[in-house]
Amino acid sequence: MSKQRDWVNNAIALIKADYQRSADTHLIKLELAEFNHIDIYLKDESTHPTGSLKHRLARSLFLYALCNGHIHEQTTIVEASSGSTAISEAYFARLLGLKFISVMAKCTSPEKIALIKRYGGQCHLVESTDMIYEHSERLAKQLNGYYMDQFTYAERATDWRGNNNIAKSIFDQMSLESHSIPNYIVVSAGTGGTSATIGRYIRYHQLTTQLVVTDPEHSVFYDYFKSADKTLCSTKAGRIEGIGRPRVEPSFIASLIDRMIKVADMQSVNMMLWLETILGYKVGPSTGTNMVGVLQLAREMQAKNQQGAIVTLLCDRGDRYLDSYYCPEWVKLNITETP
Known part of the structure; x- marks a missing residue:
């Protein structure tokens, strides 16, 4: 075997060993009095060694x-x-x-x-x-x-059929909950890789869960989902770091998504701040975007007297944003109420 092949084998072994040392991320159940028969869960991806879903x-x-x-x-x-x-x-x-x-x-x-x-x-x-x-x-x-x-x-680097991906982890952790198959999984999209993995997993395992993607202002994903126009571009910079894109990315697979919800940037920030009061620690703005979609869906379910569960992602902790989204002066200068 060549020296180059030896190096590649060792590199793969190092990555596998690193994975073995890292326990799976936690699934946190939120206790919200507003929703008596709808269970809401946050998959806390901030507990990875590098602190985020990525x-x-x-x-x-x-x-x-x-x-x-x-x-x-x-x-x-x-x-x-x-x-x-x-x-x-x-x-x-x-x-x-x-x-x-x-x-x-x-x-x-x-x-x-x-x-x-x-x-x-x-x-x-x-x-x-x-x-x-x-x-x-x-x-x-x-x-x-x-x-x-x-x-x-x-969208293609992760084995969506299983192999310890995020979708398998969610459904394994939900298996002993009252509503083991969630009505909705809510994610936001940056590359589209996570939504692709979850959407494919749901279809491959013939599950009834619907995949809902939230999208911030100035991102073209929502409009692409509605129009199927791959040439869409935005001339305005996105203001919620890590999610939304000014162009339609190759990894964003709209056909795997059941529904999209457009979220105003100020809603994302306000929800991020509200979540800190519930969890006791700061989260990033994309988690706020996700939760806006979650609460909208929960209220729709409640209005229809439906019971069930909704799962979303806590993408990263808020200590990465102390000088931006957690700074009122910065928010006043950079985030406005309307697009």
């Missing part, structure tokens, strides 16, 4: 690239990311002893940039989000590296 994606992307022969011992990894995916990819790059560069917009929170650097990654900042793709591709070519391209490969 830890799963980064692990899958590295394994996918390794098994497809794209990453070798001296490969520089380049990614287009607003923060959380880059943090997780920097972690795995360091685990494998690889150089990592994240291409992101200058408006990314300083806390996320600091976390990337903590794991040994470098940050290549560009003026706007729509520039990250071209710069990432060009940088990878210049360095003879590998552009991870989460926005293309997120």
Whole structure:
């Protein structure tokens, strides 16, 4: 066996061992007096080693690239990311002893940039989000590296049939609950990888659960879901970090989604602040976006005298956003009541 193949085998073993050391994320049941017969759960993805849902994606992307022969011992990894995916990819790059560069917009929170650097990654900042793709591709070519391209490969890097993905984890953890098959699973989309994994899993296992995706202002996913127009683009920058996109990403598979809910950015922020009072700790703004959709669905169910369960994701903790979404002055300057 070649030295290169030995290195790849060892790299895969390191990632598997890292996974083995990490317990599954918790499923938290919210006690909300407003809903007597509707159970609401948060899948707390902030408990991953790198603190967010994107830890799963980064692990899958590295394994996918390794098994497809794209990453070798001296490969520089380049990614287009607003923060959380880059943090997780920097972690795995360091685990494998690889150089990592994240291409992101200058408006990314300083806390996320600091976390990337903590794991040994470098940050290549560009003026706007729509520039990250071209710069990432060009940088990878210049360095003879590998552009991870989460926005293309997120929907195919994870085994949606099982293999310890997030969908299997949710349904396994729900198995002893009063309503073991939730009426809805609510997620937001950045790449579309998580919604694709969950949507495919639901269909493969012939479950009745509906997949609902929430979308923030200035993102085109909601309009694409309604129109099927892949050419849609937004000229305005999204203000809820990590979710929503100014273009239709290749990994966003609308046919797997049962319903989408558009959420105003200020609603996301207010819900994020409200959740802190319920949980006792801060969560990120995308979790607020998710919960706006959850409560809308719960009230619809209640109006129809329906019982059941709704599951959503706690995507990351709020300590990454102390200088932004948790700063009233920043919110006043950057988030408005209307689009």
